[in-house]
Amino acid sequence: MTRSHTPWFLLIVALALAAVYLFPLYWMYVTSLKTGSEMFANPPTFWPRDPNPGIFAEVWGRRTMPTFLTNSVLIAGGVTAITVILGTGCAYVLARYRNVWIDIGLFCVLMLQVLPASVMVTPLFVGFNQVGMLNYPRTAVVLAAAAKAMPFFVVLVRATFMSVPRELEEAALVDGNSRIGAFFSIVLPLARNGILVCAILTFMTAFGEYIYSKSIIQSPSLQPASVGLSGFLGPNSTDWSSIMAYSAIYVTPILLAFVILQRRIVSGLTSGALK
Amino acid sequence: MTAQIELAGIDKHYGSFHALKDISLTIDKGSFVALVGPSGCGKSTLLRSIAGLESISAGRMSIAGREMTGVPPRHRDIAMVFQSYALYPHMTVEDNLTYSLRLHGVGKAEARKKAAEVAATTGLTQLLKRYPRQLSGGQRQRVAMGRAIIRNPKAFLFDEPLSNLDAALRVQMRKEIRALHDRLGATSVYVTHDQIEAMTMADWVVVMRDGVIEQQGRPLDLYDHPVNRFVAGFIGSPAMNFMAGRIAESGNAVVLDGGAGTLPLARHVEPGRAVLAGIRPEHLVMAGDDASFHLTIGVVESTGSATYLTSPDGAFQLVQSERTTLGPGDRVGLTIDPVRVHLFDPQTGMRL
Ligand SMILES: Nc1ncnc2c1ncn2[C@@H]1O[C@H](COP(=O)(O)OP(=O)(O)OP(=O)(O)O)[C@@H](O)[C@H]1O
Ligand SMILES: [Mg+2]
Numbered sequence A: 001m002t003r004s005h006t007p008w009f010l011l012i013v014a015l016a017l018a019a020v021y022l023f024p025l026y027w028m029y030v031t032s033l034k035t036g037s038e039m040f041a042n043p044p045t046f047w048p049r050d051p052n053p054g055i056f057a058e059v060w061g062r063r064t065m066p067t068f069l070t071n072s073v074l075i076a077g078g079v080t081a082i083t084v085i086l087g088t089g090c091a092y093v094l095a096r097y098r099n100v101w102i103d104i105g106l107f108c109v110l111m112l113q114v115l116p117a118s119v120m121v122t123p124l125f126v127g128f129n130q131v132g133m134l135n136y137p138r139t140a141v142v143l144a145a146a147a148k149a150m151p152f153f154v155v156l157v158r159a160t161f162m163s164v165p166r167e168l169e170e171a172a173l174v175d176g177n178s179r180i181g182a183f184f185s186i187v188l189p190l191a192r193n194g195i196l197v198c199a200i201l202t203f204m205t206a207f208g209e210y211i212y213s214k215s216i217i218q219s220p221s222l223q224p225a226s227v228g229l230s231g232f233l234g235p236n237s238t239d240w241s242s243i244m245a246y247s248a249i250y251v252t253p254i255l256l257a258f259v260i261l262q263r264r265i266v267s268g269l270t271s272g273a274l275k
Numbered sequence B: 001m002t003a004q005i006e007l008a009g010i011d012k013h014y015g016s017f018h019a020l021k022d023i024s025l026t027i028d029k030g031s032f033v034a035l036v037g038p039s040g041c042g043k044s045t046l047l048r049s050i051a052g053l054e055s056i057s058a059g060r061m062s063i064a065g066r067e068m069t070g071v072p073p074r075h076r077d078i079a080m081v082f083q084s085y086a087l088y089p090h091m092t093v094e095d096n097l098t099y100s101l102r103l104h105g106v107g108k109a110e111a112r113k114k115a116a117e118v119a120a121t122t123g124l125t126q127l128l129k130r131y132p133r134q135l136s137g138g139q140r141q142r143v144a145m146g147r148a149i150i151r152n153p154k155a156f157l158f159d160e161p162l163s164n165l166d167a168a169l170r171v172q173m174r175k176e177i178r179a180l181h182d183r184l185g186a187t188s189v190y191v192t193h194d195q196i197e198a199m200t201m202a203d204w205v206v207v208m209r210d211g212v213i214e215q216q217g218r219p220l221d222l223y224d225h226p227v228n229r230f231v232a233g234f235i236g237s238p239a240m241n242f243m244a245g246r247i248a249e250s251g252n253a254v255v256l257d258g259g260a261g262t263l264p265l266a267r268h269v270e271p272g273r274a275v276l277a278g279i280r281p282e283h284l285v286m287a288g289d290d291a292s293f294h295l296t297i298g299v300v301e302s303t304g305s306a307t308y309l310t311s312p313d314g315a316f317q318l319v320q321s322e323r324t325t326l327g328p329g330d331r332v333g334l335t336i337d338p339v340r341v342h343l344f345d346p347q348t349g350m351r352l
Helices: A005-033 A054-062 A065-096 A100-114 A117-130 A137-162 A166-174 A179-207 A211-216 A225-230 A240-270 B043-051 B093-103 B108-122 B137-149 B167-184 B195-201 B219-224 B229-234
Strands: B003-014 B017-028 B032-036 B058-063 B078-081 B155-159 B188-192 B204-209 B212-217 B241-247 B253-256 B262-264 B274-279 B284-287 B293-296 B299-302 B307-310 B317-320 B331-336 B342-344
Touching (some): A005 A240, A054 A065, A065 A179, A065 A225, A065 A240, A117 A137, A117 A211, A137 A179, A137 A211, A166 B043, A166 B078, B017 B043, B032 B043, B043 B078, B043 B188, B078 B137, B093 B137, B108 B137, B188 B195, B204 B219, B204 B229, B212 B219, B229 B274, B229 B342
Parallel strands (some): B032 B188, B078 B155, B155 B188
Antiparallel strands (some): B003 B017, B241 B253, B241 B274, B253 B262, B274 B342, B293 B331, B307 B317
16 A cells, blocks of 8 residues: 555544444434334434424423433533642642652552442442432532542643643742742643643533442432433333433533534644643 | 852752752852853752752852842842743743733833833843744843843843854854843853853853862963863863873973973973873964974864864864965974963872
8 A cells, every 4th residue: 555545544444433433423313303103214214204303392391401401510510620620739749740659649540540430339339328428419429520530630631731841930930939829820821721621521521420420319300411311211211212302402512512622622632731 | 349149068969969069159249150061060950059949958058148048939039041041931022021020019010111121122122012932042032131130130040041042143142141241230140061151251160060169260260270181171162182291300391102292391390290281272383393292184174264283083183373284194393382381180180
């Protein structure tokens, strides 16, 4: 294969993979608009013959989606707030100081990333039960999910901080600033893009959080949309178009946010803090 | 003169590495002091210790009579120009200049007025609204200078501020920095590994090696009376030539090893002693019959104003101001004024 063919070949592979991933999304939207009989038609239709947009409003009301979505936003917002505030400080320390303890700390942070939520949920449940956190199940989920999101955030933001030259901070110290002042007026503005991007990714991940919420939150009025969705899926669930409508309402805001912000996200992840 | 910066017995350890060893140095108010030495000798470490960016392991340091141990950089009232300039990338030139003023509670209007003044003296007036990334290297350098001079610090610290500029600009900035220093009546400590910069700019030169001050003094004193072989070889360009030899019976000449010739001395030295004779390339004079020794030429390089002749092994160099028709392979006779021969102990390297 010649050199000029390689990028085309790779592009086609990438597009094919994207199609495999995006097709279900398309199918979700299409199915939500179909009637029950058309859904199982063979051969399948790729565009609904008789679209029924009213299903969205109907599902919205019938499945108490405002409550579910509010809970999702609250949980995702809480996770993001905790992760950004604590993770930024942690990442800064890990970026600026170098010794054995810092290396051990970084290793531990990375280890956390390895542990899957499904393994952690039982011990967490027991622990939360012991300290009475189960009376505040949403808060408990926020804490658990923030702990899960933290390593990813810390590792990425640490890299952002490391791309801010130390001399800038030293110049600020000599110019008359304190360490904290230099952090807020010099380092933080320069690392802002990276932090923002990681915060957005953290929010998106937490918005879809399922395992902790499902296991810890019993009351439907406190459950997020991800758990609400699973309430549909019983052994005898047949209302596929409602399920798909629910899913569409759930993911569309996130999808839109990603499409609008994707330029920034990609450039924030690939470029350094300084240009 | 009063001392502006006083260092007494400064030691600095990085773990097991001893970076500064018993540094004592007094810097007078209004003087321009250059710290020179090869890479890794601890110049930056010493400068950063003065700034308070590194903590010292032992010793005492005072600035303007105030003890500085444990005082953070912001309370030392010094300004520093970094090699990378360290301009704040997210601030305009004006904001870079006024950053320290704003931190010290100077009002906005007054800070802007000061920035305009400083910009005028450093030639930045047109650039105040730009960001650092929109400036050339030389302009960034000026902003870094401007940021240092905008307040009236007790001392200016420079860490190789010119090393990122091209040769012509470097020569120009050398003069500008010195002129600025004189105009402000400032006290400056200037780190460089370029001994020409140190010699031309400074009132006082400190030569360092491996964390130790080898010699300090006025530039020409270092050139005329280097205390050891290292300083002799470091100060002066091209570098001093060294030749092994032995003092003659008479005690006032050096017989060079390998029968290369005899160097006259202006004083009496213990006969028979092994020595290392040091001769600066620019002090050698072409001679005919009365030549002290002879040299075979390997390379001839001419800059127009001077001709550099180098021996085939590259170990010996001389500089002539006249043009020459000599070529590789020719042999020339050379003499030297006896007072310009430096003698060093071959073992210790100390001046004899
Ligand atoms: N943070 C550090 N940890 C350990 N060793 C260090 C540290 N900083 C500097 N050193 C060592 O201290 C010595 C002096 O370093 P310094 O930066 O002062 O050299 P320098 O004279 O400024 O050299 P250059 O001309 O290359 O800038 C070097 O050998 C260096 O390896
Ligand atoms: Mg240095």
